[in-house]
Amino acid sequence: MPTLASNEEGDRIREAMNEAPLKERVFNEHITVLSSPWMEGRLPGTKGMEFARDYVVYWFDQAGLVPGGTEDADGNPSWMQPFPLGSSKVFADQVCSIDADGDSMDMALSDDFEFTGLGSAGVAEGDLVFVGYSIDDGPEDYQSYPEDLDLEGRIAVMLRFEPMDENGDSRWSDRRWSRKSTFASKFGAVADRNPAGVILINTPGANDERTSSLMRDTSRVIDGIPVVMLSPEAGTRLIAATDPDGRSLEDLRMMADEGTAIVELDGRGRIGGEIREERQYAENVMGLLPGRGDLADEVVIIGGHLDHLGNGEFGSRRGSGALHPGADDNASGAAALMMLGESLREAYDELPEDASARSILFAAFDAEESGLNGSRYYVDNPTFELDDIQLMINFDMIGRVVNDRLSVSGVESAEGLSDFVQPMFDDSGLEIVTASRGGGGSDHASFLRRGIPVLFAICADFHDDYHTPDDTADKIYRTAGVKTVDLFHEIAYAAATHPEKFQFSDGDAGGDRRSGPARPRALNVRLGIRTRELPDGGGLRVLNVTADSTADAAGIEVDDIIRKWAKQPLKTRADLVGRLAELEIGRAH
Numbered sequence: 278m279p280t281l282a283s284n285e286e287g288d289r290i291r292e293a294m295n296e297a298p299l300k301e302r303v304f305n306e307h308i309t310v311l312s313s314p315w316m317e318g319r320l321p322g323t324k325g326m327e328f329a330r331d332y333v334v335y336w337f338d339q340a341g342l343v344p345g346g347t348e349d350a351d352g353n354p355s356w357m358q359p360f361p362l363g364s365s366k367v368f369a370d371q372v373c374s375i376d377a378d379g380d381s382m383d384m385a386l387s388d389d390f391e392f393t394g395l396g397s398a399g400v401a402e403g404d405l406v407f408v409g410y411s412i413d414d415g416p417e418d419y420q421s422y423p424e425d426l427d428l429e430g431r432i433a434v435m436l437r438f439e440p441m442d443e444n445g446d447s448r449w450s451d452r453r454w455s456r457k458s459t460f461a462s463k464f465g466a467v468a469d470r471n472p473a474g475v476i477l478i479n480t481p482g483a484n485d486e487r488t489s490s491l492m493r494d495t496s497r498v499i500d501g502i503p504v505v506m507l508s509p510e511a512g513t514r515l516i517a518a519t520d521p522d523g524r525s526l527e528d529l530r531m532m533a534d535e536g537t538a539i540v541e542l543d544g545r546g547r548i549g550g551e552i553r554e555e556r557q558y559a560e561n562v563m564g565l566l567p568g569r570g571d572l573a574d575e576v577v578i579i580g581g582h583l584d585h586l587g588n589g590e591f592g593s594r595r596g597s598g599a600l601h602p603g604a605d606d607n608a609s610g611a612a613a614l615m616m617l618g619e620s621l622r623e624a625y626d627e628l629p630e631d632a633s634a635r636s637i638l639f640a641a642f643d644a645e646e647s648g649l650n651g652s653r654y655y656v657d658n659p660t661f662e663l664d665d666i667q668l669m670i671n672f673d674m675i676g677r678v679v680n681d682r683l684s685v686s687g688v689e690s691a692e693g694l695s696d697f698v699q700p701m702f703d704d705s706g707l708e709i710v711t712a713s714r715g716g717g718g719s720d721h722a723s724f725l726r727r728g729i730p731v732l733f734a735i736c737a738d739f740h741d742d743y744h745t746p747d748d749t750a751d752k753i754y755r756t757a758g759v760k761t762v763d764l765f766h767e768i769a770y771a772a773a774t775h776p777e778k779f780q781f782s783d784g785d786a787g788g789d790r791r792s793g794p795a796r797p798r799a800l801n802v803r804l805g806i807r808t809r810e811l812p813d814g815g816g817l818r819v820l821n822v823t824a825d826s827t828a829d830a831a832g833i834e835v836d837d838i839i840r841k842w843a844k845q846p847l848k849t850r851a852d853l854v855g856r857l858a859e860l861e862i863g864r865a866h
Contacts, residue, residue: 300616301755304762307336307612308676309750311583312602319603320587321559321644322365329583330357330562333611333641337564340618345565345638345660358561360654362644364554366494368392371550372400373476373505377518378543389511391491392550393477395460396504400549401474403431405519407540409533411435412457413466416449421466423537428472432546434515435467436480437488440534445484448534452834453485461830464499474548475504478512481526490598494590503549519544559584559643561651563660566622568773570633576661577773578638579617579765580652580720581610581672582645591803592646592744594821599746605736606748607645609676613762614639620766621773628774635667635773642720645673648854652720656727667779668694668772669731670765671721674743678707678757682737683764686712687721691730691779698732698768705764707757710737718850728781732768734761743807804828804857808839810849816840817847 294302310316310332317325334356344354371392373384384390406428409421419440439458440448449455456462467475479488491506507515509526516526519542532538562583567573585603586592593601602608618639628634638661642651656663668691675683685702688695688711695711702709721731742748772779805826808817819837822828839847842856 300759304612304758305755307615308604308608308753311608311611312604312750314600318587318601319585321362321584322557323587333562336615337618341622342564342566342618345563356562358563359558362557362559362650365557366394367553367555369551372547374547375515376545382518384511390505390507391493393492393504393506394495394497396499396502398552399503401432401503402547403473405434405542405544405546406431407434407529407542409436409538410439411463411467415457420537426470428470430473432474432476433467433472434476436478436533438480438483441483445482459830460498468499474502477506479509481509487596487598492597505548561643562641564618564639566625566637568634568636572633572635575635575665575667576638577635577667577769578640578669579769580640580642581614582607582720583611583641584643584646586646594744594823601746602749604748604750604753605674605676607673609758610672611641613672614641616762617766624770637773645720649720649723652723656723663727666729669721669724669729670769671719671733673719674735675761676753676758677736677740678754678761679738681757682708682710683761684710684735684737686733687731690782692782694730694779701767706760730779730781808850
């Protein structure tokens with residue numbers, strides 16, 4: 278019976294959870310909460326990110342920490358360190374209305390359509406024209422448009438992607454879709470025909486999960502006209518109401534699969550909306566465990582970023598529109614912060630009254646994914662003097678430590694640090710894969726470049742769920758995650774009570790704590806690739822290319838090797854990030 282099966286399943290899950298050690302249950306619960314849909318993917322500027330920050334503050338407070346941020350407007354201690362994060366697009370007054378034979382069809386915002394950032398603000402009205410896939414000069418002489426077609430004053434109704442086979446896959450490419458399917462290519466073709474606006478339909482039958490989601494805040498690819506995106510269902514209703522011969526959207530799609538399929542529809546559209554820029558702020562969440570004795574004015578910082586990608590508005594390897602939970606990246610690191618806040622406060626409570634110990638600052642950094650913005654702001658506006666920072670420990674993706682293999686970088690960033698941590702590595706029950714350099718790509722890099730010793734913990738074996746909707750809580754390795762937390766409890770406690778100050782090693786990263794080399798800047802331009810450094814230091818191998826990204830449009834493919842940028846060698850991912858940080862949108866380089 279269904280009820281009995283349900284009860285048995287519930288019993289098995291309950292028993293498994295009850296048998297699990299308490300720390301593993303706590304680690305699991307923190308990650309499950311932070312990666313739930315309630316948190317909306319923890320994108321800076323969203324309500325979900327506010328919930329996530331409140332959650333961390335609650336547990337910092339429960340652990341017995343005190344506010345470690347900047348003072349609020351009333352001069353009271355705060356858990357937060359706010360910082361500016363550029364501006365964000367705000368969409369308003371969105372409309373998508375179809376008039377067919379005197380009947381008005383108003384599409385529902387979010388469910389049926391989104392007014393997107395692919396085009397410009399404004400409202401367009403005009404007759405509807407179906408233009409197929411909007412492709413110029415495709416393979417095998419494929420062409421969407423007849424010669425001299427002019428769409429002035431009319432609204433183009435366009436299919437997403439490109440001609441498909443019976444399985445919904447590209448006819449032209451084994452790489453999912455060809456470059457002809459990119460927004461830059463398709464909208465470039467329609468722009469030459471001067472439409473008043475564009476309705477982009479998520480193509481029904483396409484073998485691509487992105488058809489189930491609607492885009493909004495994305496990069497502009499066409500100027501001067503509004504663009505709305507319709508769901509397959511809404512597109513089906515639009516064609517059913519306006520095709521003069523009573524054909525379906527699927528009929529028109531199959532015509533477009535074969536070549537030119539321009540259809541003058543019996544209907545008019547009114548589409549568009551307003552877009553305005555609003556100043557955006559993010560906030561680091563910081564809890565402090567005060568030190569004592571002669572070492573109290575010095576500090577060990579334990580950090581990990583709290584933010585993730587929301588619905589994939591940027592940085593996704595799958596495209597936007599679906600929730601990116603970020604269970605491993607980096608709900609796992611945030612879970613470690615909250616657990617260590619409690620365990621280290623308990624350890625400090627047991628210190629002898631005359632003992633000296635450094636303060637420990639627990640920092641859940643914001644906006645790491647968009648360019649290490651939170652940690653970069655902190656080192657520029659520190660709550661402790663940079664010279665008083667003994668060590669920065671950073672967690673990023675410690676929830677998928679497969680076969681107990683944990684990577685720890687930065688062991689040579691201070692003189693004697695490697696020897697200091699090795700006994701604790703040996704007793705951890707983990708296989709520690711060490712790297713002398715701290716590397717780039719996460720918040721420790723901001724500290725390393727200011728001459729501060731770092732230890733960076735991350736899974737040694739990367740997984741394909743990185744920056745996709747598949748980074749979910751059910752895939753977390755809880756036992757190995759807790760081993761990692763326990764290891765760094767020992768390291769942080771030892772570093773906080775170590776009598777001598779660690780001396781930064783120039784051989785690891787270089788730079789002075791006060792001046793230092795150039796620090797990372799927020800990225801205004803994104804390439805859309807994931808890379809791995811070649812073992813010989815001769816460049817970067819491309820591991821993944823995000824669909825519809827700049828790299829995709831440029832023809833970069835998986836397994837390509839990138840050795841130089843503007844004739845300058847690229848040896849590390851940090852080199853690539855540094856070059857990207859120099860670029861500005863809309864400026865020739």
